[in-house]
Amino acid sequence: MTEDVGSRWQLGPARVLQVALGLVSGSLLVRSWVAARSDFYWDDLILAGRGGSLPLLSADLLIYDHDGHLMPGAFLVAGIATRIAPYQWILPMITMIALQALASYAVFRLLRKILGLRPALLIPLALYLFTPLTVPAFAWWAAALNALPLQIALAWVAGDALELCRTGRRRYAISGLLVTITALLFFEKSVVVPFVAFATVALLAHIDGSPRPLRSTARRGAPLWTGSAVVLGGWAVLYLSTVDSQFEWAGPERAFQLFHHATSLGLVPTLLGGPWTWDRWIPSPPWASPSTSLVVVSWLVLVAVMLATMRSKRRIGAVWVLTAGYFLLSVAAMVITRWGADTTYELAQTLRYFTDTAVILAICTALIVRAPARNPVVVPFPARPVVAATVVAAFLAGSLWSTYTFTRSWAENPTTDYLTTARASLAEHQDAPLLEQPVSIWVLLPVAYPSNLVSRVFAPLPDRPAFSDSTDRLRMLDDSGTVVDAQVTWVRSIEPGAVPDCGHLVDQRSFVPLALDGPLTGWEWTAQLNYLASADGEISVAMEVGDPVRVPVHRGLNSVYVRLTGGGQGLRIKTLTTDLSVCVGVGPVGVVVPK
Template sequence: MSDLTVEPAPTPDSPTVGVRVLRTWSGPWRDHVGLVALALLAAQAVVRGALLANGYFTQDDFLMLTLSHQGLSGHMLFEDYSGHLFPGGFLIAWAQGTVAPLNWTVSVVVVMVLQTATAVMVWLPVRRLVAARWSAVPLYAVFLFCPITLWPTQWWAVAIQFLPVAFFLALAVYAFLCRLQDGARWGWPVSVGATVAALLFQERGLLVPVVLVWIAVAHTPVGPWWRRVVVAARDHLLVWASYAVLGIAYLVVHRALAPITTTPVDTPGDAAQLVGNFLGRNLLTGILGGSWTRRISGDSLVVPSWWAVGACLVALVAAVVWTVRRGGFTSVCGWSLILTYALVDVVLLFGGRAGSGPSYGMIPRYAADAVPAVVIGLAIVVRGVVQRSSARERAGRRTAVPALVVTALYLGSAAVSTTFMAPHQFNSEDRRYVEGIRSGLRIDPRTVLYDGQVPDGVMIYWFGRDARLSNVVGIAPEDPVFDLPSYDLRIADGRGRLHPVGLVGQVSARPTADPDCGYHVSGGWARVPLTAPISSPKAGPGLVMRIGYYSARGGFLDISAGGRFFRVPVRPRLQRVDLVVRGSLDSVDLSYDSPGTVCVTDVTVGFPVPGSS
């Protein structure tokens, strides 16, 4: 193979293995280009770190932390999470939930470590692919500052999947390049092992061989395209066979543990529009530093202007035509890698969610995983252009100026888009809500919380019964308790402030002939009928039953309602106790376990709302 060079056998004067490894990994950073890359890496750490510091947990973050807080086990790690498997992500969630539950500062540190490691790893294959050293700088800037990667780094539950997958993709590519260019025997097992590791964090690890195939084709000797494909398949047959076995095994395991329920699109036109939105209005504009718009629906759907999409398409066509003419087949391989990866990605991503609608193609975090692959594809494109350039063009220092100018322009473009996007990812509502509840618990640690529905901005209604308070603050260090019988039950409003429980839509106990004592409850069971039946939502929070009573002594009051049994400590004098009940009920049964009588003066069942203090 033309790019294959075999290292000479070590001699007594040769460097040790450790030194050689150190030189291999540090070499890409030791020249002027490497120093510029380090400066960009430091700038990314500062910018993204500052943005992360202003963020907070949201949506899936709370549910993943709650699930992982149940304890480390195989069941938890391989949880079927809406048709997804990511044991690596749940392992990180378990560590976070165990060591620092709901501690955002620790989460920022974890994400920053993952982000820095990924950025370091991506630089290595980019430098190996780009023969013209300065040309690697703008490509690296794209990976570091691409606006659509802001979403999966700000959102903790996505970051602990996206960043490891990007890291292991870059590692697999680097190992494969070492095999191609240096004949490194470790390249094949490390590449396959990195893919296995990527699959532990997300299904998109299946796309690693898509990248490697095009790299192999681009590195084959000169000849017809079909000849290059045949040579690439033959020379790396063991690699492709390993990936085939790995892919089949993974799909079998995935189907057994987390089968995906597909939702078909309404019409072929919707499918085409979804793909078009993903490729043109999301990935393309994002890669070029867009979408330069304030039109952001909710907190995640970006709607670029028509002029932005049109300008990006023109720039793409011009770039493809120019580079293919200058770079020949190698550049074609780079563009083919980008297109193939994007198409397979959109099929893999929306195969189970196509019925959600074409607008989902404009959610940036869905396209962010393609950014590392796009950067690698662009590196192959540049490699093709450089290989067919004159020696003077390849070695001339004049390439530094245009590369740095392009980098500066890209940074400015990305900064504009990031300025528009960042405020939508700070999750201020989530922070205010959680910190308000935790503050209330610290004021009165004896508080019992009603486990009700949380605002959509914290956990959207799609979560169904999971979108409840215990899944948001249940693991808080204040150790909150929920839905227990309480003489001071509290309910949270939409801002996280705790209130006494008020009741709406309530029904009461039927009147009795004794207006002073009401229902007499002693050793046997006494039934208190309600004026009308009442039911709680099947998948929603429970009703609240409020029982007013008085007694001369203590003991326990046994209560049976809606198929549930409660035992409440009786307090002397006039009291009021709240219980959370579910299901349908038209009466309540009461029993007192001590000598004497409890007078139940009133029973009210209704839907809870924040009341006045």
């Protein structure tokens, strides 16, 4: 009877392959649902704005310091998608799902090389496919264009390294280098890829009892390691010459707090399918908010698993040490590159800074499963698959709930309605230039300047007004994305001029000062110039301290609104058209607000 029960739980290679494909398909269905519930957010607008307005293969687009990132591949993909269908979510969604499918296959391919097609392969595969650790980075297009190519490369190059060391075939070195280069084009953190590949091969050799695993790995994989060193050296030169990285040490107390939030409130609960709940304040992304009981139980389970595996398996100490070291390295990189005066500890709980740890955990699990046992297992055979299936099912249930609660929070995105409304409203108001302004703070905060300006964000749209530093009809986009009539506040006003029936007479090509009724600090101001022009032409307008702006004027009595940067006690105006004279009267200088 026991033998019959045990035989029912045995899975041959063909059945394992079927179950694995089922897990991959199921995870892709879940991720497709997540992607369908997502939309453009924050950096997505920066990528789309630049990709839709700059030449596709230009250095201005591709070799660009994006908040410390060098990611020409991401800008290229965003540029292509934006040119085909500007601000249509379908193409970003397809790219996210396609990259996730490649990452899932790469992890399965690697696990198969480590474990073969046996039932134990399904455990690390399910861990990678469904862990909530990777969900926040997947759901955000800009983050996915960083995270998923790295996950693909970590698994694929490690698999190539294993085959290179086993067979000696150089084609695996070539494909490994090509994948590494591709990953570097999307995310500079991909510099870790060759090191993870080396560690995977060396740990596998160590587990299998090789007397000199480091030496054999270095010798057999030399073509890949040598080529990787050349690639990383060239990439380092390009990165350091392009990116102005701001490294800042947060101090031991703050660094510890970030580590605590990244570990106890971030990574560890995801090992049980947590965090189950998320917090958020818009426009920030959601962050993991596990309960205290989940945190405590997660730590207890992790420690118990570590102790149990160390007692039951041989030669796995280095596996645990290097896995923990990889995660700590990711947290350290976050601490020194993302810490600032306004940084909150919840940043670590967004999980996206160490999402690639999911691949490392899958490798760690596979290596531990493969490691030889210290003593014969005394658990009856039928009980083992039942326990494993129960644990996996519980993990999947928790992970799916965490994915659902994250997606529900993530779907609260003001950018969706803002873009929809702005697209329609801009198309309806093309009769006059729209004065430059930031988009709503619920879409992009001022820290994104100048990428938060409407001329950058909406540059890809074909049906829109021109964006200019001057306009004869003042309008603005309100927080809903609607184009509305606007006015200039009277922060300061232009003093009356001395010329009777004229005010300030500007009839020569040198600057004429227009005094204000008080000083203005250096900032972005809008001046309403009420003028009488003798003919059509152009004038130049500037703050007392600031760069001039060319402004078209029209014959007769008119008003023009000019966006100026600078400050001082007055304005400076001169004519740029021969024989043009302009009389300028009293008018406000301030900020633009809805009328």
